[in-house]
Amino acid sequence: MSTDNIIDGKAFAADLRGRIAASVLDFVAHSGRKPGLAVVLVGDDPASQVYVGSKKKATIEAGMASFEYRLPEDTAQADLIALVERLNADEQVDGILVQLPLPSHMDDKAVIAELDPAKDVDGFHVVNAGRLAVGEDAFVPCTPLGCLMLLKDRLGDLSGKNAVVIGRSNIVGKPMAQLLLAENCTVTIAHSRTQDLADVVRRADIIVAAVGRAEMVKGDWIKDGAVVIDVGINRLAPAEGETKGRLVGDVAFAEAAVHSAAITPVPGGVGPMTIACLLRNTLVAAYRRADLPRPKGF
Numbered sequence: 001m002s003t004d005n006i007i008d009g010k011a012f013a014a015d016l017r018g019r020i021a022a023s024v025l026d027f028v029a030h031s032g033r034k035p036g037l038a039v040v041l042v043g044d045d046p047a048s049q050v051y052v053g054s055k056k057k058a059t060i061e062a063g064m065a066s067f068e069y070r071l072p073e074d075t076a077q078a079d080l081i082a083l084v085e086r087l088n089a090d091e092q093v094d095g096i097l098v099q100l101p102l103p104s105h106m107d108d109k110a111v112i113a114e115l116d117p118a119k120d121v122d123g124f125h126v127v128n129a130g131r132l133a134v135g136e137d138a139f140v141p142c143t144p145l146g147c148l149m150l151l152k153d154r155l156g157d158l159s160g161k162n163a164v165v166i167g168r169s170n171i172v173g174k175p176m177a178q179l180l181l182a183e184n185c186t187v188t189i190a191h192s193r194t195q196d197l198a199d200v201v202r203r204a205d206i207i208v209a210a211v212g213r214a215e216m217v218k219g220d221w222i223k224d225g226a227v228v229i230d231v232g233i234n235r236l237a238p239a240e241g242e243t244k245g246r247l248v249g250d251v252a253f254a255e256a257a258v259h260s261a262a263i264t265p266v267p268g269g270v271g272p273m274t275i276a277c278l279l280r281n282t283l284v285a286a287y288r289r290a291d292l293p294r295p296k297g298f
């Protein structure tokens with residue numbers, strides 16, 4: 001199989017992180033401090049621990065300050081909110097990320113509502129979601145922002161293209177649809193109740209799959225020449241002789257690659273872009289909070 005249709009998200013993200021690191025140096029020169037990102041993790045979910053670890057590493061590599069808070073699983077919601085309030089008031093902190101999902105005794109929405117929207121680098125606060133919806137300057141959730149960057153890099157102008165977003169979550173599907181609409185795509189949002197999903201997907205020039213079901217999108221659903229962005233990260237059960245199952249996306253990759261003009265792999269596609277965009281949003285938050293003009297290229 002030829003690989004020139006594979007979108008190397010890992011390489012794109014590394015390049016983006018390099019440009020961010022250069023802008024961080026300018027920020028330090030102008031403000032006398034580093035941009036700061038606070039990451040809050042409640043509980044000890046192993047997958048969340050890994051993600052938080054990679055975020056910290058990338059933050060420090062970009063020359064930013066990383067503040068990490070690991071709270072026990074049984075933390076009271078009021079105590080988590082008290083921490084968010086302290087971080088809102090902390091001048092060294094430009095971005096705050098509260099790792100989701102929170103333990104089941106907490107209400108994700110109630111906690112996110114306490115974030116200062118100016119530090120909400122995840123773009124999850126309703127103020128940022130609303131600003132995105134009405135076309136105002138907003139913090140955009142990192143995963144859809146990363147997907148859009150990959151699409152524009154491959155396709156240039158997206159105007160008039162038929163885009164299908166599979167999934168309607170507040171974190172990926174809905175903001176992805178808003179971003180594509182703002183790029184003048186004709187956008188369809190498909191979800192678990194969509195009828196004839198295969199036929200809906202067959203009309204698409206751009207497919208963004210964000211459903212969380214392993215290899216659900218089949219190769220013969222893909223129009224020849226379409227661009228496929230796979231947001232899913234699903235771990236399969238271990239096959240014989242394996243200790244850990246393979247990671248796969250929401251798209252049957254090998255089948256889909258035959259038809260698509262370009263496709264993101266899992267891993268190495270969208271995932272690395274999510275982290276790079278978190279740094280991008282933190283950089284922009286820092287410049288804004290310091291009243292400096294937005295850095296070039298961002």
Ligand SMILES: Nc1nc(=O)c2c([nH]1)NC[C@@H]1CN(c3ccc(C(=O)N[C@@H](CCC(=O)O)C(=O)O)cc3)C=[N+]21
Pocket residue numbers: 051054097098099100101122142233247266267268269270271272273274275
């Ligand atoms: N408040 C909040 N913000 C988030 O952005 C957030 C969150 N909560 N909760 C969990 C999800 C998940 N997430 C990922 C980030 C990077 C990769 C990533 O870099 N994946 C690599 C490696 C995959 C692997 O080997 O496990 C890849 O796809 O190539 C994946 C997933 C951010 N999340």
